[in-house]
Amino acid sequence: MTAYEDLMTFTRTTEALAQVSGRLGWDQETVMPRGAAEQRSEENAALEGVLHQRRTDPRIADWLAAIDETSLDEVGRAQVRLIRRDHERSIRVPEALATAIARTVSKGHLIWAEARADDNFAAFAPILTEILALRREEAAALAAGGDLYDALLDTYEPGAKxxxxxxxxxxxxxxxxxxxxxxxxxxxxxxxxxxxxxxxxxxxxxxxxxxxxxxxxxxxxxxxxxxxxxxxxxxxxxxxxxxxxxxxxxxxxxxxxxxxxxxxxxxxxxxxxxxxxxxxxxxxxxxxxxxxxxxxxxxxxxxxxxxxxxxxxxxxxxxxxxxxxxxxxxxxxxxxxxxxxxxxxxxxxxxxxxxxxxxxxxxxxxxxxxxxxxxxxxxxxxxxxxxxxxxxxxxxxxxxxxxxxxxxxxxxxxxxxxxxxxxxxxxxxxxxxxxxxxxxxxxxxxxxxxxxxxxxxxxxxxxxxxxxxxxxxxxxxxxxxxxxxxxxxxx
Amino acid sequence: MTAYEDLMTFTRTTEALAQVSGRLGWDQETVMPRGAAEQRSEENAALEGVLHQRRTDPRIADWLAAIDETSLDEVGRAQVRLIRRDHERSIRVPEALATAIARTVSKGHLIWAEARADDNFAAFAPILTEILALRREEAAALAAGGDLYDALLDTYEPGAKxxxxxxxxxxxxxxxxxxxxxxxxxxxxxxxxxxxxxxxxxxxxxxxxxxxxxxxxxxxxxxxxxxxxxxxxxxxxxxxxxxxxxxxxxxxxxxxxxxxxxxxxxxxxxxxxxxxxxxxxxxxxxxxxxxxxxxxxxxxxxxxxxxxxxxxxxxxxxxxxxxxxxxxxxxxxxxxxxxxxxxxxxxxxxxxxxxxxxxxxxxxxxxxxxxxxxxxxxxxxxxxxxxxxxxxxxxxxxxxxxxxxxxxxxxxxxxxxxxxxxxxxxxxxxxxxxxxxxxxxxxxxxxxxxxxxxxxxxxxxxxxxxxxxxxxxxxxxxxxxxxxxxxxxxx
Missing domain, CATH: 1.10.1370.30 (Neurolysin; domain 3)
Structure with a gap:
């Protein structure tokens, strides 16, 4: 197998696991028993940890370095561009931080839903403070000296300022x-x-x-x-x-x-x-x-x-x-x-x-x-x-x-x-x-x-x-x- | 952290991922769109691969070797017994085989459901033959010269013959x-x-x-x-x-x-x-x-x-x-x-x-x-x-x-x-x-x-x-x- 094929095989598995993570999110919003929230946050954190490990896997950089992009077609070049972007962003965020974010937002969502039902912002403020602190830490890691907000915006809209x-x-x-x-x-x-x-x-x-x-x-x-x-x-x-x-x-x-x-x-x-x-x-x-x-x-x-x-x-x-x-x-x-x-x-x-x-x-x-x-x-x-x-x-x-x-x-x-x-x-x-x-x-x-x-x-x-x-x-x-x-x- | 604590932290994450795998199974049986079957078999295989890698992780043997069981209480000894059993069984099964089984049974289930609806055993026989061959291969790996059926039975009823x-x-x-x-x-x-x-x-x-x-x-x-x-x-x-x-x-x-x-x-x-x-x-x-x-x-x-x-x-x-x-x-x-x-x-x-x-x-x-x-x-x-x-x-x-x-x-x-x-x-x-x-x-x-x-x-x-x-x-x-x-x- 060529470096490109190895990279794509590895990436397909990562993307399959990302789909599983999405499915868990759907489950949480539609059918999950209410009492399962705490356990679910552990499950989300475990899966997020696996995804983060894969996205930061040093073999990705090796494969990317070994690929001759001129030998690839338009689709191959786009795959490489997107994989490189994702890898370079991911290696800037420590695994412990990625896991903490997954765990905290999983809890935060449930607390928000209750606070919203109770019309009580004060009940939501503490966990929002935690979430914000974690995201700012992530933004600082991603921005590498640049603008914090742009670093987050780039997650959702690549290239936007x-x-x-x-x-x-x-x-x-x-x-x-x-x-x-x-x-x-x-x-x-x-x-x-x-x-x-x-x-x-x-x-x-x-x-x-x-x-x-x-x-x-x-x-x-x-x-x-x-x-x-x-x-x-x-x-x-x-x-x-x-x-x-x-x-x-x-x-x-x-x-x-x-x-x-x-x-x-x-x-x-x-x-x-x-x-x-x-x-x-x-x-x-x-x-x-x-x-x-x-x-x-x-x-x-x-x-x-x-x-x-x-x-x-x-x-x-x-x-x-x-x-x-x-x-x-x-x-x-x-x-x-x-x-x-x-x-x-x-x-x-x-x-x-x-x-x-x-x-x-x-x-x-x-x-x-x-x-x-x-x-x-x-x-x-x-x-x-x-x-x-x-x-x-x-x-x-x-x-x-x-x-x-x-x-x-x-x-x-x-x-x-x-x-x-x-x-x-x-x-x-x-x-x-x-x-x-x-x-x-x-x-x-x-x-x-x-x-x-x-x-x-x-x-x-x-x-x-x-x-x-x-x-x-x-x-x-x-x-x-x-x-x-x-x-x-x-x- | 002691070796036991390291082992349990690692194991908790594995168990959380196993719960995710169980949730995917529930999803497949109750709410999954019919056309998602093929993609789901890739998702199952990806998650099964992760679980197999974790269960065969060589650090488990190192931690187990480093644990002084006399220092553990009854619960700790039971955890060690179950983790050792699972690890020793898992390292006998190659990852490619574990992944192939996950992918094949995911497909097999859908084919069975159709064959059952159509009352047509011949439509199920080819995939059953594949599944059986894979399980016999697994049994041979687990049995290490012993009885094939006992090796499979032991999966579900530890110690039974x-x-x-x-x-x-x-x-x-x-x-x-x-x-x-x-x-x-x-x-x-x-x-x-x-x-x-x-x-x-x-x-x-x-x-x-x-x-x-x-x-x-x-x-x-x-x-x-x-x-x-x-x-x-x-x-x-x-x-x-x-x-x-x-x-x-x-x-x-x-x-x-x-x-x-x-x-x-x-x-x-x-x-x-x-x-x-x-x-x-x-x-x-x-x-x-x-x-x-x-x-x-x-x-x-x-x-x-x-x-x-x-x-x-x-x-x-x-x-x-x-x-x-x-x-x-x-x-x-x-x-x-x-x-x-x-x-x-x-x-x-x-x-x-x-x-x-x-x-x-x-x-x-x-x-x-x-x-x-x-x-x-x-x-x-x-x-x-x-x-x-x-x-x-x-x-x-x-x-x-x-x-x-x-x-x-x-x-x-x-x-x-x-x-x-x-x-x-x-x-x-x-x-x-x-x-x-x-x-x-x-x-x-x-x-x-x-x-x-x-x-x-x-x-x-x-x-x-x-x-x-x-x-x-x-x-x-x-x-x-x-x-x-x-x-x-x-x-």
Missing amino acids: AADLDAMFGALRPRLVSLREAVLSRPELPGLATSFDEKGQMKLARLLARTFGYDFTRGRVDKAVHPFSSGSGDDVRITTRTVPLDPFNCLYSTVHEVGHGCYEQNIDAAYRLTPVGQGASMGVHESQSRIYENQLGRSRAFTGWLYGQMRDTFGDFGIPDEDTFYGAVNRVRNGYIRTEADELQYNLHVLLRFDLERGLISGDLAVADLEAAWNDRFEADFGFAVDKPSNGVLQDVHWSAGLFGYFPTYSLGNVYAGCLNKALRAAVPELDSQLAQGDTSAATGWLRDTLQRDGGLRTPREIITRAAGQPPTEGPLLDYLEEKFRGLYAL | AADLDAMFGALRPRLVSLREAVLSRPELPGLATSFDEKGQMKLARLLARTFGYDFTRGRVDKAVHPFSSGSGDDVRITTRTVPLDPFNCLYSTVHEVGHGCYEQNIDAAYRLTPVGQGASMGVHESQSRIYENQLGRSRAFTGWLYGQMRDTFGDFGIPDEDTFYGAVNRVRNGYIRTEADELQYNLHVLLRFDLERGLISGDLAVADLEAAWNDRFEADFGFAVDKPSNGVLQDVHWSAGLFGYFPTYSLGNVYAGCLNKALRAAVPELDSQLAQGDTSAATGWLRDTLQRDGGLRTPREIITRAAGQPPTEGPLLDYLEEKFRGLYAL
């Missing part, structure tokens, strides 16, 4: 704020006013998953506190949740996670259990989930079809026609929750988190001051006060899982989705007439063939530039949002 | 055959004749689990093709199945698996994630599942209580009184399926498998001849012909999972349960009046305190001898069965 994002978000913000103010000055659009049974919501959620091409023979849909997608290749699972008065929460969370899931399911099977066989970054992943959810799922054309499905499932639910339904799906209202926010305000929720977590990582913001800082910033951005921690600082799972540097990839994904949507509309001019029939195949097929099937073959920036025909920029997203919401609110 | 079991089963057989013939010469007892909805069955199954002390905060009950129990410590899950016309299948499968599950849940928490913190052997495990299911669950006293619960759940289901219900629960009829067999005939099903699999392992019986051998032996033992493979050679999951040497531990467990029941009845004379109230606490408490909480602290033979007050022997089981079935059939 906080300063660049700050500039991009700075350009987004004034046009979003101005559009938001204009919209909120107009009369409210009608919303839903009845209750929707869970069974009907889950039936429609599964129908939507199928409609967007999710393959149930290689995945499943379950309920969890926080919707998520996990796994790669042939075992890609998603979760959703139901709220009786807000079926859109369930339906659009499902379409969102289906976007993530289809990205993984649609990657070329030849790349299975390799670094190329996975989504390229969190930002690219989010571009898929958001374009499925918003540019396709919340379009006038598709909501017209969905309106008929809702009527078939729930009978008359008080919305008289497709146009009113389109307004109900997209109406802009004050709200606390990021995952329930409309497209217009969503990025403002993300920017709040991006700024706060940069403060936490830099040390400018203490965990003890986080709840107050959140509440102050929220009121400043949204014009009204947070009423309880579960509507504020405790609403998201991310920090309990140690995911600092992850939030900005949501807005970056929206920017990417804006660019992709512009290119998709140019490539498939008849798209709306298909969406109006509940047919997403031209859109999802274009995304599959243009970028999904290639997985991590290229860098995030290359992927978007290649698919959109230009480097990522916030303009198309803003143009799309302004056109959509000016139309909805007759501005 | 096929020749001893053969002698014990030889003593069981004539009295069982004679009792069976006497019973079948009598008029049939009335059985159930209506359909029982799945929801009611699962509700009662969960009630029975609670009644026998199963802790739902550290476990869960799901449906699967084959009932099983998996996991140790704080994450012990069981499965069951429902058949509309036979609620006893669901209810007594549940009580059986609850016996396994409670054994694991009741082990002293101080032993968690160590070799002592698990059931001592499959035979001892089966003694717990069988005493819960049969000597307690199918007793006249307990079925009296269960009759009332059945009436509350299903209304009038055509059984007029407790005595008739007791007869319906215990009636002896011709049947194909081991897991549905009554107490009287159950061991005859096991002896058939014990003899056939000894033939497979010795090479006297070829896989190509297995279906015919099964059918011939079945007709000879039970007096009627197998009608289809799913009622014959394809009915059990075990061989598809490579579990050769496992079946005899079922009958050994029944023998152990007979011994334990005799001692339990002597220790708790008022047992029946409690069972008649649906109160199992004195019985399950005696089992917990007498043997369950100690896990693998002692050898299987020591455990039964200590709890029963005499070495294991078939006499008490036979006495119990003869008294019970003579009463039921007025012999």
Whole structure:
């Protein structure tokens, strides 16, 4: 065997174990008995230790040194690039630290879920302080003298820099704020006013998953506190949740996670259990989930079809026609929750988190001051006060899982989705007439063939530039949002 | 740290990874998407490779050599005994073989499930041939010149020998055959004749689990093709199945698996994630599942209580009184399926498998001849012909999972349960009046305190001898069965 073949055999086993770790995470969120939490944290730590040992195995550096990259094809070079990146990052983090992080976030998640249920930030603060300290230690090891936050951000969005994002978000913000103010000055659009049974919501959620091409023979849909997608290749699972008065929460969370899931399911099977066989970054992943959810799922054309499905499932639910339904799906209202926010305000929720977590990582913001800082910033951005921690600082799972540097990839994904949507509309001019029939195949097929099937073959920036025909920029997203919401609110 | 502490730290991590492997098995049987099977076999193989590397790690021998056992307490000595045993067995099996077995049985299981659904043994034979060849190779490595079958049997029942079991089963057989013939010469007892909805069955199954002390905060009950129990410590899950016309299948499968599950849940928490913190052997495990299911669950006293619960759940289901219900629960009829067999005939099903699999392992019986051998032996033992493979050679999951040497531990467990029941009845004379109230606490408490909480602290033979007050022997089981079935059939 050549050095490249040895390296790939070793890497396939590592990736298989990483899939097992993902499966444990799914289990913890959906089916794990409550009393198993402490034991599970030992199990997670054991598996994380194995993964860390493999990722830091000195043979990887030897194999990498022995490989003649000019003898490899494009896929081989991409595998080497991703393996080298992962190895070089991993050897900077001591095993004891990696194990401590795994153990602590496993506990932290359970404590967060309880604190959130009890609306008690103080119950979460001690473990969050521990998690933050461990992640800062990791960031310092990764950054090797560079910026701590960039080191974490790079975990989720290879090559991204906080300063660049700050500039991009700075350009987004004034046009979003101005559009938001204009919209909120107009009369409210009608919303839903009845209750929707869970069974009907889950039936429609599964129908939507199928409609967007999710393959149930290689995945499943379950309920969890926080919707998520996990796994790669042939075992890609998603979760959703139901709220009786807000079926859109369930339906659009499902379409969102289906976007993530289809990205993984649609990657070329030849790349299975390799670094190329996975989504390229969190930002690219989010571009898929958001374009499925918003540019396709919340379009006038598709909501017209969905309106008929809702009527078939729930009978008359008080919305008289497709146009009113389109307004109900997209109406802009004050709200606390990021995952329930409309497209217009969503990025403002993300920017709040991006700024706060940069403060936490830099040390400018203490965990003890986080709840107050959140509440102050929220009121400043949204014009009204947070009423309880579960509507504020405790609403998201991310920090309990140690995911600092992850939030900005949501807005970056929206920017990417804006660019992709512009290119998709140019490539498939008849798209709306298909969406109006509940047919997403031209859109999802274009995304599959243009970028999904290639997985991590290229860098995030290359992927978007290649698919959109230009480097990522916030303009198309803003143009799309302004056109959509000016139309909805007759501005 | 001392050598013992180093060894135990290393072992705890291995045991945590073994728990992860068990969780993957549960996932595969209950929730895994069908299309994930091939990828899962890679994941299983990767994890099995890690476990095998750890179990064969040369540091284990160094630590064991450095430990002064006289400085250890009883628990420490038991840990060392179990770790040494596991290490010495593991280093005999090459990693490539261990990995090949994991990969093949993972595939084999899926092929078996399809072959069983299609009633097509020929579709299963090729993979079974592969599995058998791999297990024989493993047996040869383990036996180091000794008996191949004993080497496999020792995996599940440390210290047991096929020749001893053969002698014990030889003593069981004539009295069982004679009792069976006497019973079948009598008029049939009335059985159930209506359909029982799945929801009611699962509700009662969960009630029975609670009644026998199963802790739902550290476990869960799901449906699967084959009932099983998996996991140790704080994450012990069981499965069951429902058949509309036979609620006893669901209810007594549940009580059986609850016996396994409670054994694991009741082990002293101080032993968690160590070799002592698990059931001592499959035979001892089966003694717990069988005493819960049969000597307690199918007793006249307990079925009296269960009759009332059945009436509350299903209304009038055509059984007029407790005595008739007791007869319906215990009636002896011709049947194909081991897991549905009554107490009287159950061991005859096991002896058939014990003899056939000894033939497979010795090479006297070829896989190509297995279906015919099964059918011939079945007709000879039970007096009627197998009608289809799913009622014959394809009915059990075990061989598809490579579990050769496992079946005899079922009958050994029944023998152990007979011994334990005799001692339990002597220790708790008022047992029946409690069972008649649906109160199992004195019985399950005696089992917990007498043997369950100690896990693998002692050898299987020591455990039964200590709890029963005499070495294991078939006499008490036979006495119990003869008294019970003579009463039921007025012999």
